[in-house]
Structure formats: structure tokens, C-alpha cells
Amino acid sequence: MLTFTIRRLLLAIPTLLAISFIIFAILDLSPGDPTSQIPLTVPPEVREHIRTSLGLDEPFIVRYLLWLKQFFINEPLNILEEWTGYTFGDGDRLRISSWATRSPVVDLIVERLPQTLWVVGMSYVVGALIAIPIGVISAYKQYSWFDQVGTFVSMIGFSVPTFFTGLLLIVIFAVNLQWLPSIYDTTLRVTDWSSFVAQIKQMIMPTMVLALYNASQISRFMRASMLDNLNQDYVRTARAKGMKEKTVVLVHVLRNSLIPVVTVIALGVPQVFGGAIITEQIFKVNGLGQLLIIGIQGADIPLVQTLTFIFAVLIVLFNLVADILYGVLDPRIRYD
Amino acid sequence: MKDLPAGATTIPVLEVENLSTVFATQDGAVHAVNGVSFDLRPGELLGVVGESGSGKSVTMMSLLKLLPMPPARIASGSVKLGGRDILTVSDAELREVRGGKVGFVFQDPMTSLNPVFTVGYQLMEPLREHMGLSKAEARRRAAELLGLVGIPSPEKRLEDYPHQFSGGMRQRVMIAIALACDPQVLIADEPTTALDVTIQAQILDLVKELRERLGMAIVWVTHDLGVVAGIADRVMVMYGGQVVEQAGVHALFEDPRHPYTRALLETLPDMDGGRSARLRSIPGQPPVLRDVPTACPFAPRCAHAFEQCHRANPPLEPVGEGHLVSCWWDYARTGTGPEENTHA
Numbered sequence: 001m002l003t004f005t006i007r008r009l010l011l012a013i014p015t016l017l018a019i020s021f022i023i024f025a026i027l028d029l030s031p032g033d034p035t036s037q038i039p040l041t042v043p044p045e046v047r048e049h050i051r052t053s054l055g056l057d058e059p060f061i062v063r064y065l066l067w068l069k070q071f072f073i074n075e076p077l078n079i080l081e082e083w084t085g086y087t088f089g090d091g092d093r094l095r096i097s098s099w100a101t102r103s104p105v106v107d108l109i110v111e112r113l114p115q116t117l118w119v120v121g122m123s124y125v126v127g128a129l130i131a132i133p134i135g136v137i138s139a140y141k142q143y144s145w146f147d148q149v150g151t152f153v154s155m156i157g158f159s160v161p162t163f164f165t166g167l168l169l170i171v172i173f174a175v176n177l178q179w180l181p182s183i184y185d186t187t188l189r190v191t192d193w194s195s196f197v198a199q200i201k202q203m204i205m206p207t208m209v210l211a212l213y214n215a216s217q218i219s220r221f222m223r224a225s226m227l228d229n230l231n232q233d234y235v236r237t238a239r240a241k242g243m244k245e246k247t248v249v250l251v252h253v254l255r256n257s258l259i260p261v262v263t264v265i266a267l268g269v270p271q272v273f274g275g276a277i278i279t280e281q282i283f284k285v286n287g288l289g290q291l292l293i294i295g296i297q298g299a300d301i302p303l304v305q306t307l308t309f310i311f312a313v314l315i316v317l318f319n320l321v322a323d324i325l326y327g328v329l330d331p332r333i334r335y336d
Numbered sequence: 337m338k339d340l341p342a343g344a345t346t347i348p349v350l351e352v353e354n355l356s357t358v359f360a361t362q363d364g365a366v367h368a369v370n371g372v373s374f375d376l377r378p379g380e381l382l383g384v385v386g387e388s389g390s391g392k393s394v395t396m397m398s399l400l401k402l403l404p405m406p407p408a409r410i411a412s413g414s415v416k417l418g419g420r421d422i423l424t425v426s427d428a429e430l431r432e433v434r435g436g437k438v439g440f441v442f443q444d445p446m447t448s449l450n451p452v453f454t455v456g457y458q459l460m461e462p463l464r465e466h467m468g469l470s471k472a473e474a475r476r477r478a479a480e481l482l483g484l485v486g487i488p489s490p491e492k493r494l495e496d497y498p499h500q501f502s503g504g505m506r507q508r509v510m511i512a513i514a515l516a517c518d519p520q521v522l523i524a525d526e527p528t529t530a531l532d533v534t535i536q537a538q539i540l541d542l543v544k545e546l547r548e549r550l551g552m553a554i555v556w557v558t559h560d561l562g563v564v565a566g567i568a569d570r571v572m573v574m575y576g577g578q579v580v581e582q583a584g585v586h587a588l589f590e591d592p593r594h595p596y597t598r599a600l601l602e603t604l605p606d607m608d609g610g611r612s613a614r615l616r617s618i619p620g621q622p623p624v625l626r627d628v629p630t631a632c633p634f635a636p637r638c639a640h641a642f643e644q645c646h647r648a649n650p651p652l653e654p655v656g657e658g659h660l661v662s663c664w665w666d667y668a669r670t671g672t673g674p675e676e677n678t679h680a
């Protein structure tokens with residue numbers, strides 16, 4: 001397992017380099033220009049000066065290598081310095097900065113990560129936690145009213161877009177009932193009980209919208225996986241041994257059924273970091289999804305490049321995590 | 337009966353009476369088992385033979401209600417174990433019988449064990465459930481059982497997963513599980529069919545040896561009369577979900593009465609021949625019964641069938657010492673069978 005992990009991590013390096021090159025190249029070809037937002041009254045020499053100061057007159061390959069160095073060396077060192085308090089080298093490194101705000105892209109991301117993790121991450125956890133029991137019961141009582149209702153709700157859950165369920169919840173709970181705020185207040189700091197309650201309240205709607213979506217998908221997976229396993233011969237063996245029905249279903253069948261579901265859940269984690277673009281937009285959560293939208297709208301290429309590449313890294317990483325989990329959960333799988 | 341091993345009493349451990357099982361399918365009912373009755377005496381080995389689809393597995397699973405219900409439904413009958421009908425007991429009592437008093441070995445050892453638990457865990461489960469053993473005691477007993485079924489270095493192999501065992505070894509594990517709680521009855525549903533011939537012979541030897549050592553009664557299901565000849569005391573031949581002939585093993589081989597039994601025997605290779613011929617040479621297919629049969633189910637394939645065979649289903653009648661047959665042709669030929677027939 002260890003050698004497998006190391007081998008996969010080493011293999012990830014060329015993969016990620018290729019991905020980074022493609023992302024960098026595609027965005028570099030896009031027509032965005034940092035000076036395009038500057039008023040036309042600014043003289044051309046000044047524009048040229050701005051371009052030079054951003055390093056844009058360098059050839060493509062130099063800019064790519066510089067970005068690589070900034071991403072893989074400067075930024076990690078910077079984070080390390082902040083964590084440990086030590087200074088490595090002269091501590092004066094060029095960081096990837098946003099064209100629009102001039103602040104380092106990583107700082108922007110770090111600033112927005114907590115909101116995304118709270119809302120989107122929580123919705124993922126909640127979604128998985130409700131989906132697993134629903135999937136188990138639906139499969140065990142296939143075609144019962146519980147299963148029928150579950151099938152119907154999850155069909156709605158992943159076919160109705162989140163902007164619709166989001167707005168519906170806002171209309172019901174924020175506008176009509178006025179129980180919950182419709183806008184996520186990102187300046188809110190949890191310091192005491194009442195601010196904690198306020199934080200929970202403002203998290204409920206965006207979390208539920210996304211949790212419904214996640215739970216719909218995961219519960220379908222769980223149900224299908226349980227149904228596959230309930231018909232297996234080993235289930236009959238467990239019953240023939242005189243095991244309690246609870247043991248048969250929740251130990252023998254569930255343990256087998258969880259293997260593919262857990263890996264699917266792991267594969268979905270990068271989406272959490274990607275934020276939920278639409279939901280964040282509706283509830284005005286200033287998370288990573290919203291940051292990406294702003295970056296794209298403002299042609300802020302370094303921001304978009306970095307965010308996109310971080311998502312790519314997470315996807316590669318969680319693919320590996322899913323494979324490792326598979327090996328841990330299924331004794332038949334041996335990687336080395 | 338002379339075929340019984342010494343020490344066997346005649347009070348049955350298992351009495352099955354008029355057992356019928358019906359499946360509700362999309363195309364209508366399938367009457368898989370129709371009024372099967374048989375006894376099993378302590379220490380006896382009863383062979384159950386019949387082509388694939390003749391209702392052997394469904395009969396055996398019905399005994400312990402191991403079929404998925406629905407679609408399956410036990411339409412009639414009783415299964416008395418030590419005098420008590422286990423078809424009507426509570427779920428908790430039924431669980432005590434399963435894996436406790438009755439052990440079950442299934443056909444396919446490759447899929448009958450749970451792939452994600454160690455063999456030791458799966459072997460210890462019934463020990464802890466039925467015998468209330470502590471973890472350490474269950475472990476010791478589990479290792480002992482693996483040794484009993486001939487698995488080398490049992491202590492170590494407890495930690496292994498099913499995929500680390502060969503097919504034959506897995507079937508030995510299944511047998512160990514079935515024997516874990518000292519059952520009175522072991523039901524083995526084609527336990528060697530999925531294995532190759534040499535492994536088959538090893539498993540047969542193992543069961544013969546275990547039977548002598550532990551003395552439980554065994555129901556051995558197979559589609560191979562040749563296997564039955566070597567190990568059974570008594571044989572029950574099934575066709576169309578019913579018992580068509582039942583006799584001591586010598587009586588059956590020396591004086592087969594039912595045309596189906598005769599056909600099965602004819603397909604057996606000579607003692608020194610290969611066994612590839614098997615049952616394939618009886619022309620036709622076993623029926624899928626949409627209704628309770630009102631005629632002999634074998635009649636369409638039977639060379640001796642006459643008018644009555646298509647009109648009424650023959651009852652299972654004694655035709656000799658411990659020899660039961662269900663065949664109009666045989667009754668007419670030998671002057672046995674039900675009263676009305678002999679007078680007719």
C-alpha cells in the first residue's frame with residue numbers, strides 16, 4: 001500500500017505539470033488583458049508600463065515557468081512561514097497576484113475558504129449522513145412507500161436546479177415566514193451564543209439546498225449498492241448461520257455496500273472546495289465559487305489560473321484517496 | 337433397515353410432510369415444490385437426486401425458510417425438527433435452528449462467504465451467537481474446526497480472507513461453519529458441483545469421515561447418482577418438485593422402479609468409464625409448473641406413459657420394504673400402488 005501510494009504520488013507530478021501547462025496556456029490565449037479595464041484616457045506609454053510591470057512582455061514560456069515557481073515554491077514557503085513564524089531565505093518572494101485587486105491570489109483564497117468549507121462542506125457531510133440510512137432502508141424495503149417517496153424526492157433533488165430550490169427556500173423561509181436571513185452575512189463572527197445561533201440560521205438554507213442535492217445522489221448510490229449486495233450468496237449464508245436480521249443487513253451487507261459509496265463520496269470532495277457557484281451566488285456567500293465568478297468576469301487571469309489549478313490538484317489528490325480507501329476497505333484489492 | 341448404520345434409531349430427527357413452495361413471478365405462479373414428504377433418521381445420510389430444476393434447492397431452502405419471501409411462499413406442509421414444526425416458530429427460535437441445530441452448505445463456495453470479513457470472523461459468528469462463547473473461546477473453537485475440516489495451520493488461516501483460499505478450501509470452510517455448533521442435521525446442497533473432480537472426491541471423503549466422527553444426519557443434494565452411490569444410506573429422487581422414488585441405496589440401484597430413476601441410472605457411466613455422460617441423455621427438459629400438477633410431471637418425457645399418466649398425478653406408494661414410488665406404469669406392472677389401481 002505504501003509503495004503504491006508513493007508510486008501514485010510520483011505519477012501525479014507529470015500529470016499535474018501537464019494540467020498546469022494546459023490551464024496556463026488556455027487562459028493565456030484568452031483575450032483578457034489587465035489594462036483593458038483601465039480608462040481610455042490613460043496614455044499608451046503608461047499602459048505599456050503597467051504591462052511590463054506585470055511581466056506580460058516576457059515570452060510565454062518564461063511567464064509559465066515563473067508562475068510554476070510562484071505556485072510550487074514561493075506560495076508554499078510563504079504559507080510555511082506564516083504557520084511556523086520562521087523566515088526562510090530573505091522572505092522576499094514574488095507571489096501570484098490578482099490583476100484586479102493587486103493582492104496575492106492565495107490570500108484571497110485563504111480569506112474565502114472558511115465560508116466555502118462551512119457551507120459547502122457542511123452540506124456535503126449532512127448530505128452523506130442522511131443519504132446512507134435512506135439508501136439502506138430504501139433498498140432493504142424495496143418498493144415500500146418509504147422507497148417510493150425516497151425515489152421521488154431524490155429525483156426532484158437532483159433534477160431541480162439549486163437556483164430554484166434556493167429561491168424557493170428564500171421565498172418561504174426568508175420572505176414569507178421571516179425565520180431565516182436570505183443573505184449570508186460574512187462579517188459575522190461567532191463570539192457568543194446569539195452570534196452562534198445567527199451563524200447557524202444563516203447556514204441552514206444554503207446548506208440544505210446543497211445537502212438535498214448531495215443526498216439525492218449519494219442515497220441513490222447507496223440504494224443501488226445495497227440492492228446489489230442483498231442478493232448475494234453470502235447474505236443467504238449469514239442467514240443460514242442464524243444471524244440476526246440486523247447483523248445480516250447492517251454488518252454483512254452494509255460493509256460491502258459502503259465500499260463503492262465511500263469512494264464515490266471521496267471523489268466528490270474536490271467539488272466542495274470548488275464551492276457551489278450558483279448557491280453561493282444566490283445566498284451571497286463569499287466563498288470560492290463566487291471568487292471564481294468574479295475572477296472570470298474581471299478577466300483576472302492569475303486568479304482564475306490558480307483557482308482552476310488548485311481544483312485540478314484536489315481532483316488528482318482525491319482520486320488517489322479514493323483508490324487508497326478502496327484498498328483499505330476491500331481486502332480483495334492489493335496494490336502491491 | 338439394513339442400510340442404516342449401526343446405532344441409528346428409527347425416530348426421525350427431521351420429518352418433512354407435504355411441503356409445497358410457490359413462487360410468485362411476473363409470468364404467474366411457479367409451483368417449485370409440490371407436496372414433498374420425507375424423514376431423516378439420526379446419523380443417516382439421505383441423498384437427494386434429480387436434474388437441475390427439479391426442485392431440490394427450493395425444497396432444502398424451504399426447510400429453514402431461507403428463500404426470499406416474497407416471491408417465495410410456503411403454501412403447505414410442516415418441517416418437524418425433534419417433533420417441533422420449525423415453519424411456525426418465531427423468528428428468534430428459527431434463528432436458533434439455523435446454524436445451531438441445522439447446518440447448511442451451499443453450492444458455490446466462491447460466493448457463499450462474505451469477501452470483506454476474515455474466515456475466522458465468519459466462523460466465530462455462529463459460535464458466539466448460538467453457543468454464547470467469549471471471543472477467545474470462539475477463536476479456539478474456530479481454529480479447531482478449521483483443523484477438523486483439514487485446513488493446514490488453522491490458527492494462522494483464521495486471519496485470512498475468503499479470496500486467499502482455493503475453491504475446495506473455501507468449501508471446507510463452509511463445512512466448518514455449518515458444523516460449528518454441533519448440528520443434528522447437515523444439509524449440503526450440491527456442495528461439490530462447482531468443484532473439479534479431484535477436489536470433489538476429497539470433499540466427499542471429508543464428509544464421510546466427519547459423519548463417522550460426529551454422527552450427525554446429512555441430507556446430501558446432488559444431480560449425480562454416482563456420488564450418491566458412494567455415500568448415501570437412502571436416496572430420494574425428485575422430479576417436477578415432487579418425490580418420485582425413495583429407497584435404500586442398494587434397493588434403488590438394484591431395483592429402480594420409476595422410469596425417471598431408470599433413465600438416470602442409464603446415463604451413469606460404467607464403473608470404469610468417464611463421468612461425462614451424466615444426465616444429459618434424457619431427452620427433454622424438466623417442467624416449469626404453472627399449476628399444481630394434475631398429471632405425472634414426467635409423463636411428457638416418459639417412454640412408458642399411458643393414458644392414466646396424463647390424467648392423474650400418481651401418489652407416492654410403498655412398493656417394497658422402505659421403497660416408495662410414484663408411477664402408474666410401475667403400479668400396473670407390479671400390481672402394487674393405491675387400492676383403486678390394483679382393483680382396476
Ligand SMILES: Nc1ncnc2c1ncn2[C@@H]1O[C@H](COP(=O)(O)OP(=O)(O)O)[C@@H](O)[C@H]1O
Nearest residue numbers: 359366368387388389390391392393394395624
Ligand atoms: N426465485 C425464483 N423465482 C421463480 N422460480 C424459481 C425461483 N427459484 C427457483 N425457481 C424454480 O423452481 C424450480 C426448482 O428449482 P431448484 O430447486 O433450484 O432446482 P434444483 O435445485 O433441483 O436444480 C425451477 O423450475 C426454478 O425455475
Ligand SMILES: [Mg+2]
Nearest residue numbers: 392393394526
Ligand atoms: Mg439446486
